[in-house]
Amino acid sequence: MISAGQVGPLELLVIQPTPFCNLDCSYCYLPDRSNKRKMTLETLEKAFNWVFSSGLVRQPFTLLWHAGEPMVLPATFYEQATVLLERCNVSGFEVTQSFQTNATLVNDAWCDFILRRGVQVGVSVDGPDFLNDRHRVTRKGGGTLANVLRGMRLLRDHHISFDVITVLTSASLDYPDELFDFYVEHNITSVAFNVEEIEGPHVTSSLSGSGVEPRFRRFYSRFMDLALAADPPLRVREFDFAQNSISYHQQSEIRVQECRPFAILNVDYEGNFSTYSPELLGLSSPRHGSFALGNVARDSLESVLTMPRFVALDDEIRRGVELCQESCRYFPFCGGGPPGNKFFENGDFATTETLSCRLHKKATFDVALDKLERLKAVM
Amino acid sequence: MDRLLVAEGESWRAPHEDELDSLTLNKPPEDAAACFCLFSVPAHMRTRFWAMLNEEASAGTGDFDEFSDDLAQFLTFKELPPPKNSVCELLVQDAHGKVRTGDVWALINFGEEPILLAWPQLHFRLVPGEGCRMTVGLPPDVVPPRKDELNVLLAIRLGRA
Numbered sequence: 386m387i388s389a390g391q392v393g394p395l396e397l398l399v400i401q402p403t404p405f406c407n408l409d410c411s412y413c414y415l416p417d418r419s420n421k422r423k424m425t426l427e428t429l430e431k432a433f434n435w436v437f438s439s440g441l442v443r444q445p446f447t448l449l450w451h452a453g454e455p456m457v458l459p460a461t462f463y464e465q466a467t468v469l470l471e472r473c474n475v476s477g478f479e480v481t482q483s484f485q486t487n488a489t490l491v492n493d494a495w496c497d498f499i500l501r502r503g504v505q506v507g508v509s510v511d512g513p514d515f516l517n518d519r520h521r522v523t524r525k526g527g528g529t530l531a532n533v534l535r536g537m538r539l540l541r542d543h544h545i546s547f548d549v550i551t552v553l554t555s556a557s558l559d560y561p562d563e564l565f566d567f568y569v570e571h572n573i574t575s576v577a578f579n580v581e582e583i584e585g586p587h588v589t590s591s592l593s594g595s596g597v598e599p600r601f602r603r604f605y606s607r608f609m610d611l612a613l614a615a616d617p618p619l620r621v622r623e624f625d626f627a628q629n630s631i632s633y634h635q636q637s638e639i640r641v642q643e644c645r646p647f648a649i650l651n652v653d654y655e656g657n658f659s660t661y662s663p664e665l666l667g668l669s670s671p672r673h674g675s676f677a678l679g680n681v682a683r684d685s686l687e688s689v690l691t692m693p694r695f696v697a698l699d700d701e702i703r704r705g706v707e708l709c710q711e712s713c714r715y716f717p718f719c720g721g722g723p724p725g726n727k728f729f730e731n732g733d734f735a736t737t738e739t740l741s742c743r744l745h746k747k748a749t750f751d752v753a754l755d756k757l758e759r760l761k762a763v764m
Numbered sequence: 765m766d767r768l769l770v771a772e773g774e775s776w777r778a779p780h781e782d783e784l785d786s787l788t789l790n791k792p793p794e795d796a797a798a799c800f801c802l803f804s805v806p807a808h809m810r811t812r813f814w815a816m817l818n819e820e821a822s823a824g825t826g827d828f829d830e831f832s833d834d835l836a837q838f839l840t841f842k843e844l845p846p847p848k849n850s851v852c853e854l855l856v857q858d859a860h861g862k863v864r865t866g867d868v869w870a871l872i873n874f875g876e877e878p879i880l881l882a883w884p885q886l887h888f889r890l891v892p893g894e895g896c897r898m899t900v901g902l903p904p905d906v907v908p909p910r911k912d913e914l915n916v917l918l919a920i921r922l923g924r925a
Binding site for chain 1: 806807808809837838841842
């Protein structure tokens with residue numbers, strides 16, 4: 386049996402204010418992104434009360450509004466949400482609010498809210514129009530870059546710094562220089578690369594074909610050469626992660642949020658909650674049933690921890706991490722592949738390598754190691 | 765496409781669709797070197813090119829060799845590796861200048877105006893930031909700019925065996 390003390394502490398609370406997204410990106414993993422329903426303030430208050438009374442909050446954490454386009458709802462919703470958050474957070478834990486947004490709906494009211502509340506912003510954009518508009522499209526199939534750039538310009542005009550997440554597809558791999566130019570042209574100083582993953586309803590990836598891995602390594606190596614030579618260097622999340630893993634792996638064990646029960650808590654617009662990979666929320670499998678483990682209105686953490694469904698899920702995910710540890714030489718620097726990717730690609734959490742492992746972890750790690758060795762050699 | 769012009773008597777016009785079809789390929793050729801191949805030089809390389817020239821002009825420290833190596837790396841990534849022993853040459857052409865193109869493997873327009881490449885019956889405008897790998901055995905003339913203007917080119921010349 387798993388006790389409350391063995392889970393958490395909460396590091397990331399993902400709240401889905403609405404499943405709806407105004408865009409229709411071809412690689413999106415959200416199964417319900419045409420659903421325009423939204424979370425009520427009553428449900429939100431229950432969610433906050435659940436979180437703060439669960440015993441999971443033992444340190445500062447991040448509240449990420451995501452899993453649908455959060456800016457579909459007006460900024461006033463988040464004003465009210467912030468008041469609720471402060472009211473429920475009776476012990477005064479530090480909570481950083483963060484938005485992962487496509488930036489097409491940014492306006493002055495949003496900028497005002499972001500500045501006033503110290504909200505962190507991540508913008509999803511895939512580079513120049515011939516890359517971005519190939520996959521990141523409106524519901525009528527039109528390109529979105531012009532609107533994204535307008536939103537990014539507005540953020541910058543209000544002196545709001547933001548990070549960028551770019552999803553790499555097969556087409557991106559031929560254009561490291563063009564991506565680098567795009568970030569420089571738009572004053573983007575920090576970028577994170579995701580790879581087009583097989584997740585939920587997105588059952589194929591342009592990156593799963595043969596010959597992709599050497600192309601990916603070639604792309605990433607070229608991009609990092611440009612990023613490291615820039616003045617100041619362009620920060621790349623994957624490189625920073627690899628560098629930190631290499632620097633500190635002997636001092637501390639890598640603990641992957643997605644593999645630890647309730648380090649991440651995902652709450653959908655109806656108050657249903659899950660843990661582990663956020664992509665699992667709203668999905669189910671014949672063997673596991675729904676990955677939603679309960680609802681904030683009626684299920685306590687204690688009741689979830691004794692559920693056979695959760696115990697079986699946790700056991701399978703743990704076995705998957707153990708298999709990674711036994712079989713993968715990158716484990717000391719990775720800590721185990723994301724359970725969501727294992728499930729969507731391999732059909733089972735108790736498995737090891739995925740596309741995400743091969744590209745997003747192993748290839749980026751190898752390239753980072755190579756660059757760091759070269760940097761060391763010239764110092 | 766008004767960048768590609770074909771001769772019609774004394775004047776020049778855009779090619780008709782059938783002419784364009786016969787001049788361009790829709791799929792990679794079996795012998796890539798037999799084709800005139802266009803590429804874009806990224807903005808960061810164009811910026812570096814001018815920074816390198818300014819550095820050379822102001823302090824004599826512009827490193828053309830290093831820039832040439834970086835350009836070769838970029839072209840290699842784009843699967844257009846410069847031939848072994850090729851050399852880069854900076855060319856500035858005025859209204860009376862003539863560019864020797866017989867041994868040019870590729871030309872890149874680093875200036876701010878289009879450059880006109882001329883073959884018999886065919887003209888092509890190479891826009892700023894654009895480069896081209898030449899067709900083997902069919903070197904074009906580089907049409908000099910108007911008076912008071914300069915063409916700024918980087919030529920990659922085949923090295924001597």
